[in-house]
Amino acid sequence: MPSLQPYSTFGLAASCDSIQSFTDxxxxxxxxxxxxxxxxxxxxxxxGSNSIFTDDFDGTVLVNEIKGISHFDTExxxxxxxxxxxxxxxxxxxxMKEKWYGFENLALIPGSVGACPIQNIGAYxxxxxxxxxxxxxxxxxxxxxxxxxxxxxxxGYRDSVFKHALANKVLITHVNFKLPKHYELETSYGELAAxxxxxxxxxxxxxxxxxxSKLPDPSELGNAGSFFKNPVVSKAVFQAxxxxxxxxxxxxxxxxxxxxxTENEQIKIPAAWLIxxxxxxxxxxxxxxxxxxxxxxxTNLGGAxxxxxxxxxxxxxASVQGKFGIQLEPEVRLLGSKGLISL
Ligand code: FAD
Ligand code: EPU
Numbered sequence: 001m002p003s004l005q006p007y008s009t010f011g012l013a014a015s016c017d018s019i020q021s022f023t024d025x026x027x028x029x030x031x032x033x034x035x036x037x038x039x040x041x042x043x044x045x046x047x048g049s050n051s052i053f054t055d056d057f058d059g060t061v062l063v064n065e066i067k068g069i070s071h072f073d074t075e076x077x078x079x080x081x082x083x084x085x086x087x088x089x090x091x092x093x094x095x096m097k098e099k100w101y102g103f104e105n106l107a108l109i110p111g112s113v114g115a116c117p118i119q120n121i122g123a124y125x126x127x128x129x130x131x132x133x134x135x136x137x138x139x140x141x142x143x144x145x146x147x148x149x150x151x152x153x154x155x156g157y158r159d160s161v162f163k164h165a166l167a168n169k170v171l172i173t174h175v176n177f178k179l180p181k182h183y184e185l186e187t188s189y190g191e192l193a194a195x196x197x198x199x200x201x202x203x204x205x206x207x208x209x210x211x212x213s214k215l216p217d218p219s220e221l222g223n224a225g226s227f228f229k230n231p232v233v234s235k236a237v238f239q240a241x242x243x244x245x246x247x248x249x250x251x252x253x254x255x256x257x258x259x260x261x262t263e264n265e266q267i268k269i270p271a272a273w274l275i276x277x278x279x280x281x282x283x284x285x286x287x288x289x290x291x292x293x294x295x296x297x298x299t300n301l302g303g304a305x306x307x308x309x310x311x312x313x314x315x316x317x318a319s320v321q322g323k324f325g326i327q328l329e330p331e332v333r334l335l336g337s338k339g340l341i342s343l
Contacts, residue, residue, distance in 0.1 A: 046112030054306025084114025222300030
């Protein structure tokens with residue numbers, strides 16, 4: 001049974017029936033159809049930086065290695081078509097060298113280009129959906145190739161159609177980006193605001209510096225980045241918390257269809273703060289630690305088990321729920337023996 005440990009940045013000891021990589025759609029469909037005919041479950045994997053295998057997986061893991069980057073430009077835009085198996089940070093770094101600006105805030109995010117639309121990766125004031133033009137997919141069941149527009153993808157905060165109507169139904173093969181030549185730098189978030197005469201290169205370097213100072217490097221300490229999403233709550237819930245805590249960090253999010261027009265302000269409260277207040281920062285349970293400089297990240301101290309991770313995550317959810325009445329939701333993909341699981 002092949003080990004999944006090197007295929008997931010969290011690095012739990014887990015195995016699966018087989019691991020197969022593919023470099024094009026034809027080889028993917030051939031492996032997929034064989035697995036289907038044998039009633040084997042499959043899981044598509046990019047860089048494994050958002051996937052935690054809490055148990056041995058009864059099925060085939062298919063690792064996306066579709067490569068290739070092509071570019072053309074018009075008077076107003078750069079257009080890029082990128083294979084889903086390209087490494088995200090290497091792609092961002094290439095764009096910086098070529099002066100195809102726009103991705104600088106998203107530097108050093110681990111993983112593949114193909115996974116970037118799935119949770120609409122975001123950091124330091126920018127989400128990737130601002131730069132995505134189209135996403136090329138193949139329907140698993142039929143092999144039909146489709147081109148989804150930005151609107152079709154229904155992007156939201158750590159959200160997209162790939163987590164809902166199209167969950168487990170498509171393989172993303174390529175992502176097409178459209179970068180305006182007259183772009184606006186995004187420097188409003190935290191430490192970026194202090195940059196003097198900001199340029200894309202300065203933002204890129206600063207983002208890398210901040211990330212290295214806060215987030216554990218998965219090659220040294222197993223982790224999957226933020227374990228939970230930042231909760232978005234109504235103004236009333238926020239105000240109730242703010243009565244008891246003088247300085248709750250928060251960000252106002254624009255209204256959405258879920259909120260009536262009269263009450264359309266939503267507030268994002270950092271889960272890191274909630275977890276910190278609940279007393280988990282730096283806390284260790286067996287071999288899982290809540291990271292001391294960023295409590296939103298759980299780390300594998302070496303030899304952690306799936307049940308250690310699940311126990312710690314459930315303890316955090318229950319404590320934050322008990323203290324603040326807010327239900328934290330995982331941002332990571334947790335897998336059990338039969339596939340994706342929820343807590
Ligand atoms: P994987 O874990 O391989 O896959 C993630 C999901 O996508 C799985 O459900 C998988 O089945 C599916 N999938 C992957 N590729 C395809 C495909 N081609 N077609 C169909 N389905 C596919 N995220 C952020 O948004 N912002 C951050 O700042 C950030 N920082 C991080 C920092 C660290 C240290 C780490 C470890 C993670 C961080 N992340 C961050 C999370 C992670 O890097 C992103 O979610 C990334 O996009 C995952 O890419 P991946 O290829 O590793 O995904
Ligand atoms: N905080 C505390 N205690 C701490 C650390 C932080 O209270 O020990 C509070 C502070 O108030 C701080 C706030 O948490 O201002 C936010 O912290 P940070 O700026 O580090 O960002 P975050 O909200 O915790 C999000 C993303 C990250 C992304 C950063 C930067 C989510 C779930 N996480 O984290 O994404 O890199 O912003 O933009 O939205 C990921 O998705 O894996 C990820 C790392």
